[in-house]
Amino acid sequence: MHHPAIRKFWHRAAICTILLATGCTDKATPAKEKFEPSPTRTRHVTFVQWTDPHVFDAGKGRHAEGVREEELDNWAAFHWAVIETNRMALVEHRDINFVAITGDFGLENVNLPPRGAFAAEGCPNPNPDKGPQKEGPINRIELAEAATRVARELDALVVKRVYLVPGNNDLCNENPKDLHRWAEFVFELQTDLKNLYQARHPNVPANAQNNPNEDKADKGKGKDDQELDKVEVLDLTDSLGRLCNTKPPDPRVTALFPNGCPPRQVAPVINGIHLLGLNSAFFKKHADSDQAAADQPISDEIDRVSRSLQSESAYLLFTHIPDLSDPFRPPKVPSESSWYLEDDTLKKNQVREKWKNKILGKPQVLGVFAGHFHISDRTLYPHNFAKLTSDDTTAAKFWLAPPLAEKYQFRSPPDKTARGMLLVSVNADGDTRVSGEESEIVQPSALWYATADQKTAVTGDEKLAQARAAELDGEWEKAATAYGTVLADPTVDARTRTTAYNGYWHAHKMTSKWWWESRVARWFYLDGLPVLYSVGIVAAIVLAFALLVAPLYVGIRRKIPYRGRALISATVQLTPNAPDKEFAARLRAEGEEIKRLLTQEKESWAAGHITLLAPASSSFDSLVSSIPKVEKVDVSALVKFVVGLLQTFRWTAQTGVAVFPPDQPTVPSTPTSADCVVPDAEVSAYAVLQWGWIVRNSWHRTLPVGKDRAALRHLARELAELIVGEGFV
Amino acid sequence: MGILNRNVRKFTKAESFRSFMEGVRALHCYDNEADLDEPDEDLLNKHLGKAEEFFRDCVETYPNDLLPRYYYGIVLSTRGQVEQARQLRSELEQGQSGTSSVDPDSLFLRAAKHFEKIAGQVGRGKSGRDLLVYAQYNQAQALAKTQPIPQTGPVKTS
Numbered sequence: 001m002h003h004p005a006i007r008k009f010w011h012r013a014a015i016c017t018i019l020l021a022t023g024c025t026d027k028a029t030p031a032k033e034k035f036e037p038s039p040t041r042t043r044h045v046t047f048v049q050w051t052d053p054h055v056f057d058a059g060k061g062r063h064a065e066g067v068r069e070e071e072l073d074n075w076a077a078f079h080w081a082v083i084e085t086n087r088m089a090l091v092e093h094r095d096i097n098f099v100a101i102t103g104d105f106g107l108e109n110v111n112l113p114p115r116g117a118f119a120a121e122g123c124p125n126p127n128p129d130k131g132p133q134k135e136g137p138i139n140r141i142e143l144a145e146a147a148t149r150v151a152r153e154l155d156a157l158v159v160k161r162v163y164l165v166p167g168n169n170d171l172c173n174e175n176p177k178d179l180h181r182w183a184e185f186v187f188e189l190q191t192d193l194k195n196l197y198q199a200r201h202p203n204v205p206a207n208a209q210n211n212p213n214e215d216k217a218d219k220g221k222g223k224d225d226q227e228l229d230k231v232e233v234l235d236l237t238d239s240l241g242r243l244c245n246t247k248p249p250d251p252r253v254t255a256l257f258p259n260g261c262p263p264r265q266v267a268p269v270i271n272g273i274h275l276l277g278l279n280s281a282f283f284k285k286h287a288d289s290d291q292a293a294a295d296q297p298i299s300d301e302i303d304r305v306s307r308s309l310q311s312e313s314a315y316l317l318f319t320h321i322p323d324l325s326d327p328f329r330p331p332k333v334p335s336e337s338s339w340y341l342e343d344d345t346l347k348k349n350q351v352r353e354k355w356k357n358k359i360l361g362k363p364q365v366l367g368v369f370a371g372h373f374h375i376s377d378r379t380l381y382p383h384n385f386a387k388l389t390s391d392d393t394t395a396a397k398f399w400l401a402p403p404l405a406e407k408y409q410f411r412s413p414p415d416k417t418a419r420g421m422l423l424v425s426v427n428a429d430g431d432t433r434v435s436g437e438e439s440e441i442v443q444p445s446a447l448w449y450a451t452a453d454q455k456t457a458v459t460g461d462e463k464l465a466q467a468r469a470a471e472l473d474g475e476w477e478k479a480a481t482a483y484g485t486v487l488a489d490p491t492v493d494a495r496t497r498t499t500a501y502n503g504y505w506h507a508h509k510m511t512s513k514w515w516w517e518s519r520v521a522r523w524f525y526l527d528g529l530p531v532l533y534s535v536g537i538v539a540a541i542v543l544a545f546a547l548l549v550a551p552l553y554v555g556i557r558r559k560i561p562y563r564g565r566a567l568i569s570a571t572v573q574l575t576p577n578a579p580d581k582e583f584a585a586r587l588r589a590e591g592e593e594i595k596r597l598l599t600q601e602k603e604s605w606a607a608g609h610i611t612l613l614a615p616a617s618s619s620f621d622s623l624v625s626s627i628p629k630v631e632k633v634d635v636s637a638l639v640k641f642v643v644g645l646l647q648t649f650r651w652t653a654q655t656g657v658a659v660f661p662p663d664q665p666t667v668p669s670t671p672t673s674a675d676c677v678v679p680d681a682e683v684s685a686y687a688v689l690q691w692g693w694i695v696r697n698s699w700h701r702t703l704p705v706g707k708d709r710a711a712l713r714h715l716a717r718e719l720a721e722l723i724v725g726e727g728f729v
Numbered sequence: 730m731g732i733l734n735r736n737v738r739k740f741t742k743a744e745s746f747r748s749f750m751e752g753v754r755a756l757h758c759y760d761n762e763a764d765l766d767e768p769d770e771d772l773l774n775k776h777l778g779k780a781e782e783f784f785r786d787c788v789e790t791y792p793n794d795l796l797p798r799y800y801y802g803i804v805l806s807t808r809g810q811v812e813q814a815r816q817l818r819s820e821l822e823q824g825q826s827g828t829s830s831v832d833p834d835s836l837f838l839r840a841a842k843h844f845e846k847i848a849g850q851v852g853r854g855k856s857g858r859d860l861l862v863y864a865q866y867n868q869a870q871a872l873a874k875t876q877p878i879p880q881t882g883p884v885k886t887s
Contacts, residue, residue: 304873597753697743718747725746 045270048085049100049422051371052403053078057106059136067136070406077404086158096159097270103167103320108135110146116255123172147188153172154231155196162233165277167320176282176297180252183239198229236277278319279622285340295342297349306358315365322370322398324388371401374408378418381446420447448493480507564727567652574658577676583657586716653723654688681705687719737857745791752783755887809836819820837871844868
């Protein structure tokens with residue numbers, strides 16, 4: 001009988017299976033929130049999947065230095081996987097529960113040591129393609145050294161649970177009878193890791209160990225993952241236990257346990273999710289002579305996994321070879337699965353049907369995570385391989401990790417390869433996300449391997465540049481959005497993703513500041529400085545103008561001082577019949593009067609300066625006009641222009657006079673009288689003292705007309721005194 | 730202490746010069762009327778009053794201008810002499826101490842004060858030397874024309 005909560009769980013799992021099968025995922029949008037671990041640890045795991053490191057059989061099919069180069073490259077990728085996983089755990093604070101390595105270390109190229117009565121073993125022909133231009137793979141090393149090298153890598157992991165399954169290149173000729181090779185490697189690896197830990201912690205008993213089999217989270221110990229203090233490696237296929245406990249047991253494996261075989265391994269359970277391994281290392285098609293030897297182990301392996309499934313649990317299945325056709329197949333080779341099950345030829349479909357119906361088709365199997373392929377098409381990973389299978393369930397439940405190894409991709413530039421790992425977040429309700437982020441709105445993607453010194457432009461660099469530009473402009477929201485866009489892009493590599501992640505967090509932190517949340521303060525932050533710059537620039541221009549023009553103006557006034565000597569230009573008649581000539585004459589006469597008065601006052605010095613001159617006389621005009629033309633050149637006009645120009649650059653008093661008639665004329669005007677200076681009228685005049693276009697001063701005065709023309713005289717006298725007086729200022 | 734090397738013939742504004750010239754013009758009219766055999770006292774008073782008004786306005790509005798102040802002192806001294814003469818005439822006609830609407834001594838003292846101020850303001854430079862001498866001379870003349878201070882007690886002799 002099912003518990004109601006369990007029934008709901010299966011229901012949702014079924015729905016999500018359909019969603020995955022139809023490729024229905026949320027649309028990519030920029031990440032907006034912090035990547036917090038799931039609030040509930042139950043039925044939620046996060047792990048990274050590495051596959052195909054090929055560190056021991058590197059260089060297959062490579063020539064000359066390429067063999068060693070590939071070995072170095074594969075180890076570099078393995079280092080990167082460790083460092084990148086640690087970075088995600090430490091820098092991005094991701095709660096990564098375990099690391100799954102889905103085989104193909106390349107153990108087929110490793111020498112097994114002698115065990116008891118059994119001599120050392122080496123795979124006779126791990127590379128049938130070896131030839132004159134294909135010297136690889138690299139030289140074989142001993143199993144102990146191989147395990148030590150891998151142990152040193154894994155010992156540096158901050159994620160302490162490592163789960164393994166064997167790959168086809170971990171068995172000699174993919175022979176299931178060579179499984180002890182893998183089991184011995186796992187044994188040596190576990191021993192080395194214990195020794196490394198023991199060397200660092202001599203006071204800890206040697207038999208003290210983590211217990212990854214125990215579902216600690218289910219017991220309410222929320223920080224168990226962090227409390228794990230040493231790396232523990234577990235073979236999800238339990239090769240050691242099975243080979244030791246089977247009948248007859250593998251003699252090389254029993255030699256490892258002189259005190260008796262260890263108990264059969266229980267599948268680990270993390271946060272309520274069971275982890276199973278399917279040993280598909282020998283699932284590929286063998287030579288006819290060997291196929292029969294593989295058929296039964298394949299069937300047995302599927303039976304074993306099938307028996308492990310319980311109806312009330314959720315499972316993740318890890319294997320090496322996926323049940324997909326090889327994308328590397330030649331064009332004319334018909335599409336067929338990489339799994340060669342016995343009934344494929346017999347057409348009975350018993351094993352395959354068992355696989356589909358009793359394992360893959362079970363709703364409690366949330367996903368199958370595999371590797372094996374080395375194709376450089378990034379779009380294939382992790383879940384876009386519908387063309388590699390005709391089965392919908394297979395397309396929905398299989399997830400494919402890109403290889404770490406350079407194998408078959410050495411001709412491609414770094415940004416065109418498909419190497420890396422998967423970061424996987426799984427909800428036990430069946431909603432599986434394989435991605436770089438845990439947000440529900442993020443599309444699945446792989447984390448692409450990039451060497452630290454990779455300089456080639458990669459996808460996302462342009463957006464990073466945009467984000468960086470926004471950062472420099474202080475536009476933190478735009479920067480966060482741009483970085484989020486990079487993070488949501490499934491094609492960016494790990495380096496770009498790391499940069500984007502750091503940038504996103506920095507931008508996010510900035511937008512959390514009080515001055516960003518305050519619109520006014522933000523305006524000052526964003527626009528205050530430019531406004532200040534603008535004001536400063538305008539002020540500087542005004543100041544520069546003042547500094548340049550003011551001294552120029554003052555300089556001109558000082559260099560050309562006015563001492564009371566000015567040219568009275570022709571008075572402008574502002575109103576009809578205004579006595580302009582009379583006014584100009586009176587102006588000059590008053591100038592002479594001032595001179596006379598000052599002379600009488602013994603102020604001869606002052607009197608000597610005062611001269612109000614008349615403009616060019618008519619006699620001068622007539623003289624200039626009489627200059628004959630020289631070959632159509634009007635010399636007189638030229639002379640007049642020069643004289644006019646010279647007169648412009650001297651002190652000149654421009655004057656004008658106007659007479660405003662009274663409202664009610666006391667004396668009726670007669671048609672013959674043109675004089676407008678009549679009683680009760682107003683006479684108004686102005687004077688502008690200037691040099692060139694520089695005005696020194698200007699005055700405007702108005703006086704009422706009395707019974708005589710004295711107002712005109714008084715006005716002329718006042719303006720004359722002001723014009724002359726300016727010379728004493 | 731006056732402004733060093735001050736140009737005594739400088740005016741603050743053209744309007745200051747204009748007021749000054751109007752005062753000078755009125756003073757000339759006064760002189761011309763006074764030179765007549767039988768001057769008209771009303772006209773004399775009118776011209777002197779106008780001159781005083783222009784110079785006073787100029788001094789009050791532009792206190793740093795020296796020439797208007799100097800002429801203002803001249804006009805005050807002249808008015809002091811006129812008032813003194815009127816007082817004397819009144820004494821002669823009535824045989825008693827005459828009374829005047831304006832105390833001549835106050836006019837002399839005001840004139841002396843302006844001359845003193847000019848002497849303080851004018852620089853020691855060549856341009857101001859004449860005005861300084863004239864101002865000091867006129868100040869002494871104005872003070873000399875004031876009534877002596879009456880003795881109120883016995884003079885002590887040692």
